[in-house]
Amino acid sequence: MIVQRIEINLIRLPFRVSYGHKRKTHSEVYSVICRIEDGEGHSGLGEAVPRNYVTGETAQSALRDAERLGKKLLGRHFSSFRDIQDCMNGLAAEWSEPFPSCAFATLDLALHDCLAVSNQQDMGAYFGVQSTPVSYTASIGLSSKAKLLALLSVYRLSGIRAFKLKVGDEHDASRLRTIKSFMGNDVSVYADANGAWSADQAPSKIEALAALGVWGIEEPLHIPMPTDEAVDEQQVDRDGSMLRAHFERYAKLRNEISIPLILDESLISPKSYKRIIETGAADILNIRLSKLGGYSLASTMVENKPDALKFGIGAMVGESPILAAAGYFFGCANPDRLYIQGYSHRLLHGSSFTEGGPAMKRGSVSASEKTPGLGVTVDQSALERLTINKRILKYEKE
Known part of the structure; x- marks a missing residue:
């Protein structure tokens, strides 16, 4: 699998009812949704939910850092779980600023999902x-x-x-x-x-x-x-x-x-x-x-x-x-x-x-083992209605 295209959507999704704990009451969620494509008709999905009182990330900072990190993944070839794991651990070790866990998460999950889909494995079999x-x-x-x-x-x-x-x-x-x-x-x-x-x-x-x-x-x-x-x-x-x-x-x-x-x-x-x-x-x-x-x-x-x-x-x-x-x-x-x-x-x-x-x-x-990857598909028009910011990255061969 070679990473050819990355789409990152920052979405806002309102709740039907609020949910509260000692630090925060939530009435909506901001999520960073990632789709990675390999150019062979396969794609994978990832998601992270940034909250500044957890990782320090804001919704906008997670989007920006996912874009920065995504640029480092374009054109890379992955053939196994360990390939992705070694790559992401290496990028994490190199990161010198406050660590953007959510930016890493949404891209990482999309990478694994895409590879499982390209292998025609459900995520359990992939593991x-x-x-x-x-x-x-x-x-x-x-x-x-x-x-x-x-x-x-x-x-x-x-x-x-x-x-x-x-x-x-x-x-x-x-x-x-x-x-x-x-x-x-x-x-x-x-x-x-x-x-x-x-x-x-x-x-x-x-x-x-x-x-x-x-x-x-x-x-x-x-x-x-x-x-x-x-x-x-x-x-x-x-x-x-x-x-x-x-x-x-x-x-x-x-x-x-x-x-x-x-x-x-x-x-x-x-x-x-x-x-x-x-x-x-x-x-x-x-x-x-x-x-x-x-x-x-x-x-x-x-x-x-x-x-x-x-x-x-x-x-x-x-x-x-x-x-x-x-x-x-x-x-x-x-x-x-x-x-x-x-x-x-x-x-x-x-x-x-x-x-x-x-x-x-x-x-x-x-879950059904007959469904490749995570088994989740996205209604693109519904996603676009929820999107408040977006980034698209494409691999250009030199």
Whole structure:
């Protein structure tokens, strides 16, 4: 496969209902959608969801960096997963500015999809595994009791029995009791504080949740952010704001609590991954393809982590079926994951621009092995209606 053409669309997709946590309430999503073509009639899709409080990227900065990175991919030949992985790891090692994980992710996923399509393999076969049904964990945001009960009714009908509960306000215990009462005491629940607490507050807050049956806690400590505001939609340096002391505070907290500690917003790049390993800051890594550069970089992290360090597969709120499908196949390829999330678009999106792909039924997702690549196709006219900015790159032989 030779990369001949790259199309990058920045889209805005409104939600039907809002979704909130401690740091942000979402009523829409900005996604960077990438299509890569090989000139032989094959194409692949990628997606990333930039959020400045996660990777530091803005929608516009991710688009610009995807264009810069895309120019480095034009004309390159790839024949295997490892070819793409080695290329993307090499480009990541060369990148000297704040690391644009989302720009890497949307291009990387499109490369792998295009190669799988050109090989006439579904993404499971491309990874060398069977595409089997995968049970999902659903996310529950900060909301009123009435909204929570309505959401739980949908989840119960969907057959979902595992949940991530957003926490960080005075109603945490009440929401947790409502979930257990409505869904049954045997449901699995872990909590995500999105940086709600100080190092002094966190141990007692976490132990109170543990006493109510929460099995793990994600990102409980205040999240370092750069003091400088983004200028002209430029990426801010979140990586640079997370000093070693931040990870050492997490290493200390691990010894003060009785349930596993999950890191998410503190894991956004190869640099932060290295610091987590060096300091022993986590029990579990929350791997989200969008914030970790796609299949290539995320696979490198999973392959190289210490055996005692576990991982789960997270998702971006409001991601489209493109990124959801990519997450599903990553889950198939990594059966030792502790959990997997995704498919929030089924509840949130007010419109659609895709067809096909793995589908959720009774709390699990499955795919047809007869469909090449991710199995997702795009309605180009619908995509154009959602597009607010666009780049097209073409390979010109010298």
